[in-house]
Amino acid sequence: MVANARGEHERWMAYAIREAEQALRRKEVPIGAIIVHNSRIIGRGYNQTETLQDPTAHAEMIAITAASTHLGTRRLEECALYVTLEPCAMCAGAIVLARVPTLVFGAYDPKAGACGTLFNIVQDDRLNHCVELVGGVAAEQCGALLTNFFSGVRSKTVGKPGYDTRSNGEDE
Numbered sequence: 001m002v003a004n005a006r007g008e009h010e011r012w013m014a015y016a017i018r019e020a021e022q023a024l025r026r027k028e029v030p031i032g033a034i035i036v037h038n039s040r041i042i043g044r045g046y047n048q049t050e051t052l053q054d055p056t057a058h059a060e061m062i063a064i065t066a067a068s069t070h071l072g073t074r075r076l077e078e079c080a081l082y083v084t085l086e087p088c089a090m091c092a093g094a095i096v097l098a099r100v101p102t103l104v105f106g107a108y109d110p111k112a113g114a115c116g117t118l119f120n121i122v123q124d125d126r127l128n129h130c131v132e133l134v135g136g137v138a139a140e141q142c143g144a145l146l147t148n149f150f151s152g153v154r155s156k157t158v159g160k161p162g163y164d165t166r167s168n169g170e171d172e
């Protein structure tokens, strides 16, 4: 089921980027995710932590919930999750719990990435599920959304520069 061609991944990532743009329109940190099953998008999500005042409202979590509802199962077998930024520890954990076979992400997250950067939760063989991982797909475009967002809000109160997008500036 898994098409490894970079072009195929880039094609799907474009839809995740659209979700990130939805976040941007709502003044949220622009991160978007989609879940693909049988060449169809069955779950979408964008970061809504500010709108919902919910620290768990990451793009991946929303997309996983939507896809699980769509399929009527808590196991997202034969699905691929595309997200514009390397997932954090929470989302990486959810991806493992959902048994997502394939994860494709855009920009690497040096401050919170848990899929190879700070940790590699999705490929830790102590856990009972290992995810096929492709990072850096359309990374420049995904990263530019974040860079532009943070350069725009730098003088305001929300967020701060860099890709540390999951904390919304509340940590550290």
Ligand SMILES: [Zn+2]
Pocket: 058, 060, 087, 088, 089, 090, 091, 092, 166
């Ligand atoms: Zn997350």
